[in-house]
Amino acid sequence: MLRRYRERGRGEVTREAAAMAHVTTHGFPAPAVFTAVGTDLVMERLYGPVLLDAVAAGDHDAGAAGRVLADLHTKLHAVPPRAGTPDERVLHLDLHPANVVLTARGPVLIDWTNATDGPPDLDVAQTAVILAQAAVEPGHVHGQAAREMLVTFLGATDGQALPELDRAVARRAADPSLTTTEVGLLDEAAALVTATAR
Ligand SMILES: Nc1ncnc2c1ncn2[C@@H]1O[C@H](COP(=O)(O)OP(=O)(O)OP(=O)(O)O)[C@@H](O)[C@H]1O
Numbered sequence: 001m002l003r004r005y006r007e008r009g010r011g012e013v014t015r016e017a018a019a020m021a022h023v024t025t026h027g028f029p030a031p032a033v034f035t036a037v038g039t040d041l042v043m044e045r046l047y048g049p050v051l052l053d054a055v056a057a058g059d060h061d062a063g064a065a066g067r068v069l070a071d072l073h074t075k076l077h078a079v080p081p082r083a084g085t086p087d088e089r090v091l092h093l094d095l096h097p098a099n100v101v102l103t104a105r106g107p108v109l110i111d112w113t114n115a116t117d118g119p120p121d122l123d124v125a126q127t128a129v130i131l132a133q134a135a136v137e138p139g140h141v142h143g144q145a146a147r148e149m150l151v152t153f154l155g156a157t158d159g160q161a162l163p164e165l166d167r168a169v170a171r172r173a174a175d176p177s178l179t180t181t182e183v184g185l186l187d188e189a190a191a192l193v194t195a196t197a198r
């Protein structure tokens, strides 16, 4: 499986690959990295549907999917920190149901573009904001499923989505791939997270 960047600067593949290599070394389920050179990342090819598609097809319960996401956060943040970051953990920061592949060895987390080191609460808050955004968007094709996932996700993460919620919203607002409509719904998404996490 080759991931090739056409628009991003050099070096991003190295960062992404380094995070993947670190977590897989510690047993976390991410694709094995074969080579990372220039703009090309060659990694293990996974077989299976992404979690979102499995939920949409009725093959996976939406509530259970929220717990799958929570479980991946728990496992990821149990990975020992990288050298020089004693108080931080490797964060994925885009841990949502379209970035989880259901394989024969279990759920595997892909798309490590945003990976960095920081507080685990930020990673949890970021997932909550992404789910809540889909839940509050009128007519969103996955709106109902996202709402169900959000409820079980917040139930399984025990208030962890709240301390860094504002930062997660700010990061999301700064994401150039979001439409102005999506940015306009961020306050409502944050309010839904706050109300549901209590
Ligand atoms: N290692 C892999 N093995 C098999 N399929 C993969 C792998 N990595 C990614 N994919 C497939 O490619 C799709 C997009 O990958 P990824 O999430 O990494 O990129 P993306 O930037 O989010 O792209 P997109 O915007 O198209 O979703 C995934 O939904 C998955 O179907």
Ligand SMILES: [Mg+2]
Pocket (backbone or CB within 6 Å): 098, 099, 111
């Ligand atoms: Mg993706």
